[in-house]
Amino acid sequence: MLMEGFATAAQPIYLLYALFGVFIGTAVGVLPGIGPAMTVALLMPITYSLEPTAAMIVFAGIYYGGMYGGSTTSILLNTPGESASIVTALEGNKMAKAGRGAAALATAAIGSFVAGTIATVLLTFLAPVIVDFAINLGPVDFVALMVVAFLTIGALLGSSVLRGMASLALGLFIGLIGVDDTTAQQRYTFGFAGFTDGIDVVLVAVGLFAVGEALYVAARMRKGPIEVMGMGTSSGNSAKWMTKDDWKRSWKPWLRGTFIGFPIGTVPAGGADVSTFLSYAAERKLAKGENKKQFGRGAIEGVAGPEAANNAAAAGVLVPLLTLGIPTTATAAMMLTAFQRYQIQPGPLLMETNGALVWALIASLYIGNLMLLVLNLPLVGLWVKILQIPRPYLYAGILVFGALGAYSLNFALMDVGILLVIGVLGFFMRQYGYPVAPMVVAMILGPMFEVQLRRGLQISQNDVSALVSTPFTWVVYGALVLMFAASFFIKRAQKKMEALPVESIAEEAK
């Protein structure tokens, strides 16, 4: 199966698509404020004309590339390109300051590669097993899984439970707009003909991620510039590559990071960010003697572990997406939307009905990882150059692109209007600290949740207790309680760590 996937993904045209994906992905990963979720949303209208395999390969490349790109900015600028690289900045930037930037970048890239590859292998073997199991799951079981997804995304992530849940509720509401599938009643359309088909997910995602972010940046544009740390070339003749000692100190954190990151990515518990904090904490605890003293002053383990963890988590996120059809991050949610646009419903049946596509996608992950490893280090100069683009140019481009994409969905001006309204909403959400990811995920997952919930209730003749009737639901709800208990402790540790880079960023920006 996987071999067939490789046969498809290795075709020159798909290799080019993968290259395009990882290239764009790395670029957006490097840029602070612009992430893979926004990029996938922006590209969705364009990739409409592509066949599904090509589109999914591009998106997977963007997803993986974003993970690599974020580390570059973290290490050289002490400004995490995206949230999964916050921890990398802790030790990585200290290493760069000490003239060991090249070694830090190398351990991040090689660690990402190692973790990405191992995690993809795990995905390859785990996915069919989970599918076998998931095929027996009923509507109530899916309801339980989605409740977990909603609550973890809304409440566990981000700093404020209330704001997360508010954002989630808003997403659910927007997801309800349109015609009810079961009774064909119009809901929340307020008599507007344009609302009967519902509001397109792409509009909401582009509005929140792209337009909202652009407005936010415009409102507080004059920030920076930030000093770029060298690769370590200034002191000697050539950049100090990873030494033998660095390798010795890196390989264990890579493996540990992988096995911390992958499971966390798999359960809907917050994607990549949480795993990086856990990995960092683990490395710090496990380091001995001299190496331990280096923590806080540029310990290579503190870069190797978290970077491996975030890539492993990225692969882990694909497990519930491809086997259950449940996205656990904003980017995964956008990929799910992409599937739906091609009339493919992700879920336990995906591998049976669209096996060729899934295996080509997984094969392209192996290829994409290799490309990223080869691309990343030699092109560091280019990635830093991307950061020199004046923000007005960058965001003007994104706005034009977003508006164009919104218009091309239905060739209706109304869609552009909705985009702008949601963009303004996104700006205020950003301004007042409301996370936007729960809203997007809720909007995508909400209608699926409704279908399963109503199906479950119809089967049980509206007996609500049916929702906790199967052993699987007990396990899931039990795990949910445990997760909340665990998150309490993790969050405390995370806050302690988060305080560090934020301070230094503020200093640098002055």
Added chain:
Amino acid sequence: MSNMEPSGGTVVLGYVPTALGEAALEAAITECRRRGSRLLVINSTRADRTVDPNYAFTDDVELLHATLGESGIEHEVRQFTSTMLASDDVIAAAEETGAELIVIGVRKRSPVGKMLMGSDSQRILLQADCNVLAVKA
């Protein structure tokens, strides 16, 4: 040069922390010594991008001060975040001090390249009221 009377005039240097900027700095120092005038160094950024290679950070600034200190000429360094283009900052400083000369570094470019990319140096050359010394690295 100490036998020369200070003219009391000002030379304004548009400084960037690159090889070109260093060459311009050297030329500006020589020029100040010859004229016996003081040197005003301008380095500004619009802060509209994450990385601005033309803005001098700690190391560059230290080096700049060291070079200026060694030269023994009277000098002032102004570094700030501006809403204007770097060229406008330099011209404004020149007008404010009634400068007798502006020194800038100029990159080599083809006419077509010039047409595509407007530049700060071009703006200074055209808009300045005083003489402009364009230094090539």
